[in-house]
């Protein structure tokens with residue numbers, strides 16, 4: 142890198158990636174290392190992980206990149222302008238508090254957060270921007286808007302079901318995306334998802350509740366992420382579908398969110414805000 146490039150790169154937002162060895166963590170760190178718009182200034186993993194203390198590039202099987210994987214979240218996050226976080230709920234809530242203290246942007250892709258976790262994120266967002274979405278891809282965020290519109294156009298005689306498929310390692314169900322789609326369908330019907338949601342079915346369930354929104358989850362192999370919103374009427378069905386075939390779509394969305402957030406004040410944002418499709 143020339144002296145000029147070196148000086149210019151110092152002005153780029155510094156990003157810390159949490160869960161650096163994970164499926165999304167590796168995708169994100171590679172994307173940022175190759176980016177001309179941001180710098181990777183830290184890579185975090187959980188205490189005891191085999192990558193701690195190693196150069197990230199070498200740990201990923203490539204050339205050294207000069208970023209040492211660390212479990213010291215306090216000092217790493219203190220140097221960040223943005224933290225991109227695809228980990229697990231307990232870790233994300235802890236990172237939110239540190240990121241808020243650093244007044245940095247927290248981009249959260251982690252799914253499976255419960256009401257208590259969301260309340261703690263809302264508290265952290267009083268001090269710095271949090272951008273959170275169960276799916277950071279352009280396609281899914283467009284599908285959310287379509288789902289809301291179709292649900293609003295159709296009456297309760299059209300049953301709504303959300304079906305999703307993911308790889309065998311996924312730990313939460315329904316997926317964050319399925320919940321986003323279910324929320325959009327409920328909004329389209331002028332209701333809250335909590336009032337319409339049908340839990341996973343098994344046994345003698347009885348007939349379907351009119352107006353309810355059902356969820357089904359398939360887990361297997363290396364499926365990146367597939368979502369169908371089915372509107373089933375008498376004699377016809379509409380199926381809105383998104384197929385993810387490459388995790389890069391989520392990483393690109395997360396980096397875009399981190400950059401978009403740089404001039405935003407404290408508060409909670411989502412990908413519709415980032416993409417301007419709210």
Ligand SMILES: NC(=O)C1=CN([C@@H]2O[C@H](COP(=O)(O)OP(=O)(O)OC[C@H]3O[C@@H](n4cnc5c(N)ncnc54)[C@H](O)[C@@H]3O)[C@@H](O)[C@H]2O)C=CC1
Pocket residue numbers: 159160161162163164165166185186187188190227228229232249250251252253274275276277278317391
């Ligand atoms: N919003 C979106 O667009 C997407 C969201 N996700 C979500 O992101 C999360 C992670 O997904 P994957 O990368 O597939 O999982 P993964 O299991 O491959 O990676 C998670 C990583 O987080 C690390 N981790 C856990 N606790 C930690 C801590 N306290 N400190 C630092 N690192 C910690 C783990 O060691 C692991 O390396 C899941 O909740 C998933 O649903 C995944 C893809 C897209």
Ligand SMILES: O=C(O)C1=N[C@H](C(=O)O)C[C@H](O)C1
Pocket residue numbers: 252275276307311315316317318319365366367
């Ligand atoms: O765990 C995953 O892999 C994914 N998680 C997100 C979700 O829960 O919807 C997004 C994407 O579907 C991949």
